[in-house]
Amino acid sequence: MTLSDANEAQAAEIIGWFPRPRSALIPLLHLAQAQDGYLTDGAMRRIAELVGATPAEVKGTAGFYEMFRFEPVGTYLVNVCTNISCLLWGGEELLEHACESLDVEVGGTTDDGMFTVEEAECIAACTEAPCLQVNYRYRGRVTPADFDRLIEDLRAGRAGIAGHGVLAQVRQSIPAERLAGVVPPEQAREAPVWLARNDVEAVR
Amino acid sequence: MGTPSAAGGHPAPLPDRSAGDGYLPHAPGYVLNDGPKLITGRFVHEDSFTLARYESTGGYEGLRAALEMTPAAVHDEVRSATLLGRGGAGFPAGVKWGFLPPGKHPYYLVVNGDESEPGTYKDRLLMERDPHQLIEGCLIACYALGLQQCFLYVRGEMALAQERIAAALNEAYEAGYVGRGICGRDFSVDIVMAWGAGAYIVGEETALIESLEGRRGMPRLKPPYFPAAVGLYGQPTIVNNVETLSNLPWLMVNGADAYKGFGSESSPGTRMFAVSGHLRRPGVYEVEHGVTTFRELIYGDNFCRGIRDGHELKMFIPGGGSAPWFFEDHLDLPLEARPVGAAGSMLGSGAIVVMDDTTDAVRAAWRVVKFFARESCGKCTPCREGTTWLEQILRRILDGEGRPSDIDLLLDIGDNISPGPYPVAAHDGADAVPFPPRQTTICPLGPSAVAPVVSTIRRFREEYESKITRRDPIPLEVVPAGAPQ
Ligand SMILES: Cc1cc2nc3c(=O)[nH]c(=O)nc-3n(C[C@H](O)[C@H](O)[C@H](O)COP(=O)(O)O)c2cc1C
Ligand code: SF4
Ligand code: FES
Secondary structure (H helix, E strand, O other), X not given: OOOOHHHHHHHHHHHOOOOOHHHHHHHHHHHHHXXXXXXXXXXXXXXXXXXOOOHHHHHHXXXXXXXXXXXXXXXXXXXXXXXXXXXXXXXXXXXXXXXXHHOOOOOOEOOOOOEEEEEEOOOOOHHHOOOEEEOOEEEOXXXXXXXXXXXXXXXXXXXXXXXXXXXXXXXXXXXXXXXXXXXXXXXXXXXOHHHHHHHHHHHO | OOOEOOOOOOEOOOOOOOOOOOEEOOEEEEEOOOOOOOOOHHHHOOOOOOHHHHHHOOOOHHHHHHHOOOHHHHHHHHHXXXXXXXXXXXXXXXXXXXXXXXXXXXXXXXXXXXXXXOOOOOHHHHHHHOHHHHHHHHHHHHHHHOOOEEEEEEOOOOHHHHHHXXXXXXXXXXXXXXXXXXXXXXXXXXXXEEEOOOOHHHHOHHHHHHHHOOOOOOOOOOOOOOOOOOOHHHOOEEEEEHHHHHOHHHHHHHHHHHHOOOEOOOOEOEXXXXXXXXXOOOEEEEEEOOXXXXXXXXXXXXXXXXXXXXXXXXXXXXXXXXXXXXXXXXXXXXXXXXXXXXXXXXXXXXXXXXXXXXXXXXXXXXXXXXXXXXXXXXXXXXXXXXXXXXXXXXXXHHOOOOOOOHHHHHHHHHHHHOOOOOOEOOEOOEOOXXXXXXXXXXXXXXXXXXXXXXXXXXXXXXXXXXXXXXXOOOOOOOOXXXXXX
């Protein structure tokens, strides 16, 4: 598996926004993960070509970041926060409840491939403790009963959450005529024109 | 919830959050209370993230005002406002901007939207609820400094923030606020959203730059201390926090003098604080900087309204997971960097975590240490090994398998990461050790892991000792007095 035609086009556009192609690496890996749910060897090889790195560099970099997966996970990745603010409102018990009710260990995936449960670090919703994310969409002040309802909704396809790997539903896009212009650093040695206005002021 | 809280053993029914409490359903956790709202004023509007709403509520007027001034005058305005960085270190933005070496173009602007410090919740709100305000802030900074390229780095786990920023950038490009010839002038800037993929350490500015260069997010060796000298692609780079930049539109419309009309002299303006934990009204508040005290924030009717019913304060973290802990005696300190630093901690990222008398101090410390052990990037040994050891020792103490020497061992490991007296609050006649800690490591993450350990050992040593010496009780047969032998 490699990148779809639509994603090839998208990748080319993203690379064009950075002064060096390698800077597009993480956004492109996300593109691949949104496509397949995890990073396939084929996609990583293709991305290596696109950004001018070796496949080993790509995999080595991806491995540093917890969100990237090298194997399929559940359609819904459930991340329960147990960090300090959530701990104080029962985050650990919520994680325990999640594992018990889905019959998985922390990090495990249900037999039907629907859910993977993980322990999250602080997800910046601390006043909403205990909280969790499903495919990086938030739910706050979650009681065990809320959790069970959420799982029901997800099973029934009522929660409106896309499959694993999909993050933003809107992508940045820059019309060619609006782009100020991206060049490698060594080709942009001049001060931008408007900065010179300081000198005009000094003369005045 | 009915089940015992892991932090103590007290049942934790979630506090009631009824309408009219100041909470806004579309901005979870944010509390609209009385007080100046310089950066969260638009949150009341459900559609605050759209260009239409932004423009109809004074949007992009700060940029227009800036464009009427010379770039140097804009920089002067920011310098004279003493706008302090909101990412953690509290360094004045105007001074940091002045570190750019003249003539060494191109310069880059990198926006730090990686918010992941335990307890911190404010940048996400700003990105989700008012992305145009942030974009306008970026443009003002770019104009002042002569930057043609800005990278807005959003934390990987924040899908909605990414969506809102992407949509806002699309609108802003379309409307001529970003890109070529902004507002019909000779001012051109590209703003590109980048996003992370799950690594707390990427919030450290040099690690952020590594990540933006498409590498593992590991901090760079210092010196140079500031990316303003050597940053992205080796070029001068300004890294600023989301909240810092979100102040610029208001500042340019109203001026530095008006800005200094709020807060204290050394910490002007307002600041967002996420106040979480065992509170009646936990929330994210925009607060006057420097003049409000911890007591007002935690107990004030206009803020969190005190500890949940029937309980008392035991301790609080004043500035995010990396900060040493405070207690009852520190409630009257103002929310201002200098006095908080002198008292042995830091204001950090505007994250206050309040723990009541049901909280197990060792368990709470362990959870924060576990975070740092998981997030250590592994580049330096004292941090990579030390944070893991700290976590394992705390774990065995909690499991009832602690050894009498463990308290000293914890302190000794801490001393290897951060040599000398570690910043800590005054207690029992012993003076406070002021912030910041020293470090044997490349970045402050390692020393941060020592904070909860030293804070709790100094204050609650007997809790450690009782866990360590606890043995299964030997059953005693009580013989009633006067009974036949
Ligand atoms: C381990 C570590 C994590 C950090 N995480 C963040 C973060 O998530 N967001 C942030 O703005 N700054 C973070 N910082 C601080 C940044 O390095 C940097 O000082 C800040 O982004 C500068 O912006 P400011 O001057 O506007 O505050 C972190 C620092 C360290 C050492
Ligand atoms: S202190 Fe820890 S996180 Fe920071 S560079 Fe060293 S190993 Fe990495
Ligand atoms: S501690 Fe759970 S979201 Fe911050």
